[in-house]
Amino acid sequence: MRFLGLVTAFLGCAAVCAAADTKAVFPEPDQLPVLGELPDPFLLRDGRRVATREEWEARRAEITEMLLHYAYGTPPPAPDSMAVENETVRDAFDGKARVHEFVLRMNGRDGFAMHAGVIVPTEGGPKFPVIVAVNPVYGKHNEETARQVIERGYAFAGFDYHDVDNDQDDRSAGIYPFYPDSDGASLVMWAWGAMRVADYLATRGDMDLSKMAVTGHSRCGKAALLAGALDERFALTAPHASGAGGSGSFRIQPKKAETLDLITRPERFHYWFSPRLRGFVKREDRLPFDQHFLKALVAPRALLDVIGLEDLWANPEGTQQTLLAALPVFEFLGAGDKAALWHRDGGHDEEPRDWAAMMDFADFVFFGKPRGEPFNRLPFPDAPKPFSWGAPPH
Secondary structure, eight states, X not given: OEEOOOXXXXXXXXXXXXXXXXXXXXXXXXXXXXXXXXXXXXXXXXXXXXXXXXXXHHHHHHHHHHXXXXXXXXXXXXXXXXXXXXXXXXXXXXXXXXXXXXXXXXXXXXXXXEEEEEEEESSSOSSEEEEEESSOTTSGGGHHHHHHHHHTTOEEEEEOHHHHOOSSSOTTSTTGGGOTTOOOOHHHHHHHHHHHHHHHHHHSSSEEEEEEEEEEEXXXXXXXXXXXXXXXXXXXXXXXXXXXXTTSOSSOOOTTOOOHHHHTSTTTTGGXXXXXXXXXXXOGGGOSOOHHHHHHTTTXXXXXXXXXXXXXXXXXXXHHHHHHHHHHHHHHTTOGGGEEEEEESSOSOOOHHHHHHHHHHHHHHHHOOOOOGGGGOOSOTTXXXXXXXXXXXX
16 A cells, blocks of 8 residues: 555645535525526626626636535545555556556545556656546556557546446445535546546656646546536546536537436436436526536636537537537636637547547647637537627626
């Protein structure tokens, strides 16, 4: 067992800690007003509109608290200690990388543990930009993706999210027995796991912590977006095909898109979310947020939505529209070029070109390379604008 010298500043995000101390009283769905457009993220709880960056920070904390209350539940606190157990190291990709697999043990010998790993290039450095995936990237089934990431000069880290939550509506296993008072649902628990990988990476000497991205596909994309929204250590958040509860929209519902009702049904994935969210079924127009609020929490750090246009279930149009609704926040914070959408033909797959696009955008964010035309194109240019408000003058 190797104990990690964790630094308190690395052990979680201030927004999560602030939101965990819930003081606000949140109305029931029937008590909320009907809104005819996407809600205004700049509207403070007391009715004033944000006018300064300092006021945005206050609003950011309010949004975090609201999203955790209504949609995701609150994650556990960061652990007080962490240790690496059962570490193995092997060479990969003709000696171009070294794969570290291990178990991360939290809070002592009897604490929660999860399998994790990192693949580190053997050339370049001495510090590497790193992509954290909500996925065990060190496994055989991820080999070609890992090779692609390594060849671009990035380290690649991940974890077995099933160790955290087994995706079976079972709170007797995984992380839950260790934090019985937490009301966090699956998505926020998986996001918590990604934050713990970031904790581990912060103890290594070969990671450039200013160039750390988080990503995931489908349900793991939802968790990745949540991790990037809650943890400001992630300089780039890149959810892929994350749909309802991720980058999609609960209000903007084109034909064949997954709805709030469908995803939260008892026989489907209700356990990914707080049970409070299902109270908005057939009351979506009373939601005091949509997914542009979650995206806005990422600002002024970078955000890239990745979507296949035939992946109708994941709501490509809603993904675009909520990105456009988050863009005023990025612009208000001087980061208008840091929010983008990359789209392609095809459906709900994770393809090499998706990873190439994400790393192209990461190169823009981290190294100042040209942003590129593909990130400037909207797949639905004629979709009606779903909001009338804009960024406050600044």
